[in-house]
């Protein structure tokens with residue numbers, strides 16, 4: 001039977017409107033489900049996160065055991081929320097329905113979904129991994145390098161490497177420090193297998209790609225970025241490395257081509273040897289670092305008096321010895337822990353930590369809790385690094401401390417040269433770490449001792465000691481305990497340069513970028529607040545960077561600042 005055309009059209013229209021109707025209701029249904037989920041989720045997560053952060057802050061400033069215990073328990077409670085199987089199934093259903101169209105809801109869904117996904121690993125496997133990690137961590141902690149029958153701490157080994165000029169002593173100290181690798185290598189490798197196994201259960205190729213994808217980093221894009229950086233830094237690094245070899249070999253009374261891994265004043269050559277004569281401590285020895293930090297941030301329009309009042313900044317018995325910043329409630333209660341001494345290192349640290357702090361303080365309280373966070377851990381690291389670096393910026397010393405022009409000229413060159421050396425050395429070292437981890441998780445059965453030294457030779461341009469076949473990769477604690485994270489440090493550096501150029505050129509309209517200290521320029525704070533702090537995690541990190549700087553993350557400015 002033949003339908004007249006008009007009848008077909010009517011049927012078609014009816015069919016379409018039914019389809020649209022059912023789509024709308026599906027969309028409404030899912031939106032309703034997710035909104036309900038959010039309400040319950042926030043009801044649990046917001047108060048528990050606050051309590052957890054407070055407990056961990058209190059524990060670290062007092063060193064009190066029962067507070068540490070409480071903080072650990074709360075942390076466990078908090079992470080348990082994300083292991084819930086029913087909740088995850090619901091989130092998965094909503095996500096796969098692809099019906100959430102409101103951008104704010106959609107973004108929350110993405111973030112919360114990934115938070116749950118990372119915690120869906122098999123419970124037994126997780127338990128095994130945590131047990132092994134704890135055991136391995138203890139072995140790193142108690143390890144002491146033994147020299148002539150005497151135990152040495154890491155700090156003492158570093159001191160020998162920095163001060164001795166006797167190649168025999170240096171070699172002994174360096175080799176003794178690597179013994180920890182032999183102690184743990186076998187178990188680290190077991191951990192790698194366990195982590196891979198757990199990641200494959202969730203459908204990831206291996207643990208490394210899982211970690212990247214869980215933090216919204218496309219493994220191929222990261223690889224591209226590291227290749228780009230390798231190309232940009234190779235020549236410049238080769239040149240400074242030659243200078244390092246020339247200066248240090250002279251100091252040790254050897255030929256430049258006789259330089260060995262123990263001749264670089266650091267166990268891993270991750271920090272720059274001191275070959276330039278710049279003493280930054282002299283500028284800080286009689287200064288009030290807290291007051292300077294306060295004045296500087298007020299000057300750029302981001303006052304921190306309220307944060308200083310809640311922070312714990314000086315040494316105390318039993319207190320945690322390093323520094324950190326914690327956002328207690330995403331409602332403006334942001335605190336810093338430091339152990340301030342009047343020297344360069346602590347000036348850098350104060351500016352760094354309060355960089356993190358302003359990122360948190362100036363979040364947008366009108367957007368939902370989940371989005372009141374940094375776009376990525378490396379984006380807040382970038383802001384922290386941008387400010388931390390001011391402590392060795394001669395123009396900042398001039399503007400904030402009144403260092404006179406004649407002194408400025410003398411130190412400017414050396415300051416710049418040491419910063420450049422530091423950056424290039426770290427950049428090449430981070431290449432080794434990133435590529436080693438990536439390759440190890442892709443194929444843990446390969447000859448890892450050899451892989452490590454192949455990478456050290458290629459990226460750090462240090463020759464392996466003749467005939468060395470030891471698990472030197474396992475001597476680096478991050479490989480064992482903070483897996484697949486190291487690349488973020490370098491990405492933070494790259495982004496700090498990109499922000500520095502954006503602010504200097506687009507906000508301050510200055511061409512001589514490296515001479516900018518931002519001192520008393522409230523428009524800098526305004527820019528950071530509007531373009532970086534307020535958006536929070538509303539956009540993916542690369543979208544945020546593009547909106548703020550006009551370009552996606554690029555190594556171009558990093559190269560311009562340190563290479564060209």
Ligand SMILES: [Zn+2]
Nearest residue numbers: 352356381384
């Ligand atoms: Zn930091």
